[in-house]
Amino acid sequence: MHSTHTKSTTASSLTRWRTARSIVLGAIVLAGSMATSAAVMYSLAESDCDRAATVRHIEEGYTYSGVGAVIQQRGDSVVVRHVIPGGPADGLLREGAVLVSVDGHQPQSLEAWAMALRGPENTDVEVEVATCRGHKTVTISRQLIHIRR
Template sequence: MRDSIHSSLTRWRLARRAVLGAIVVAGAVATSTAVIRTVALSECPGHAVERAYTYSGIGVVIERDGSDTVVVKQVLPGAPAEGILREGMRLVAVDGEAPPTVDAWAAAIRGAPGTSVELEVAFPCGGHKSYVIARDIVRMSY
C-alpha cells in the first residue's frame, strides 16, 4: 500500500509539473506573440529608408511644356530658388542662351556652389524679367 501511495504521489507530482510547465510555456508564447504583433504594427524608424541625393544648383525641377518652352515644375523647399521662382514660370534663357533640350537646360542651371546663374523668365501677361540666383548644395529626397 505504501508503494501504491508513493507511486500515486509521484505520478501526481509529475502531472503537476507538466501542467505548470504547459501554463508557463503558453504564457511565454502568448506574451511573445503580443510583443511581435505590437512591433509589427508599430512603425520602426530604424527600418525606414530615406532615398536622397545632393547636387549643386538652385533647386528647381524643370520640364518641357510644348515644343520650345521649358517651365518650372517644382521649387524644392529650402533651395536657393525658393521665394524667387515659382511653379509654372516659363524659362526663356539661362545665362543669355536658350539650350535646345531639357537636359541642356538642367546642365546649364547646375554649377559649382557659390557661383551664380542668370535666368530670364517670361510672364503670361507679357514681359520678361531676369533673376540672378546663387547656386548651393541642394538635397533632393524621393
C-alpha cells in the first residue's frame, strides 16, 4: 500500500513539474524573442533621443510578425496554449491543439516551432494540428501582432 501511494505522489509531482517546465519554456521563448527584437531596435537607433524613444516603445509592449498563437511544450508535443483574439490564428487554431507540422516540416524544439510560425508579414504558413476531431491543416496569413503590457 505504501508503495502505491508513493508512486501516485511521484507521478503527481512529475506532472506538476512537466506543466511548470512547459510554461517556463514558453515564457522563455517569448522573452527571448522580445529581448532580441529590443536589442536590434536599440542598436539601430541613430541618436540618444532615438534610443530613448525605442526604450519607451519596448516598455509599452511588443510587436512581431506571426500567427498570433502562444505555444508550449507538453511532454513530447507542442500545443497551442493561447490564441490571441483578433489575430490571424483566431478561429483557425484552438487552445490545446497539438501541432503536427508547419509547412510540411516537423520542428524538433519549441524554439524551432516558434521560429517556423513567425515570418514576414502577409506570408502564408500551413499548420497541421491534431484535435479531438482528428487532423486538419489550416493556412494562416502571418500579420503584425501587437502585445501590450
